[in-house]
Amino acid sequence: MKKDKIIYWIATGILTGVMLWSAYNFAFNPEMKGAFAHLGLPNWFRIELTIAKLLGSLALLIPFVPAKLKEFAYFGFGITLISAAVAHLSSGDSILIEIGHLTFFASLVVSYLYYHKLHPKLV
Template identity: 75%
Template sequence: MKKDKIIYWIATGIIVAVMLWSAINFSFNEEMKGAFAHLGLPGWFRIELTVAKFLGVLALVIPMIPHRIKEFAYFGFAITLISATIAHLSSGDSVLLEIGHTFFFVSLVISYLYYYKINGLGLSKPSS
């Protein structure tokens, strides 16, 4: 069980660090306005994404947050990473940029799977 918790917190730590860093970067780096415009995204979306990332980080790191809220955070981060990949590729950015997105997405999946494992929740199978 200790190994599972270590794996969970390493994967979760990677996701939390990346999402926190990008939220702070979106907030305080003036160049990000141009980056969002380059991707064809409106300026208000940068603020919305920043708030959502901060809330998602809090949901993942605060232990007493309800399970359903944590699931929303995982889902939101997955959509964010997939959307970032699509936005960058659609705007002509290098495919090499997607190495990072893929690594973070894999970390997110590992965190999610181990969250279920260490909390004894088990992933339910859909009923037929």
């Protein structure tokens, strides 16, 4: 059980760390407006993603958040990572960018599976 908790918290830490870092950059890095324009995305979507990543990270990190809310956070992060990969590939960016997306998606899957392993009766 202790090993499972360690794996869960490492995977969840990687996932939420990346999402929080991304939200920080979206909010405070002026170059992000250009990056979103490069991907063909409107500026309001940058703001929406910033808020969603903050709320989703909090949902996964705070232990007493209801399981249903955690499920929404996992699902939202999954859609975000898949959509980011599609957006980058569609705009002609290097396929090497997808190594990061795949790594973070793997962290999401591990976190999700171990969450359910540690809380089998929830959801």
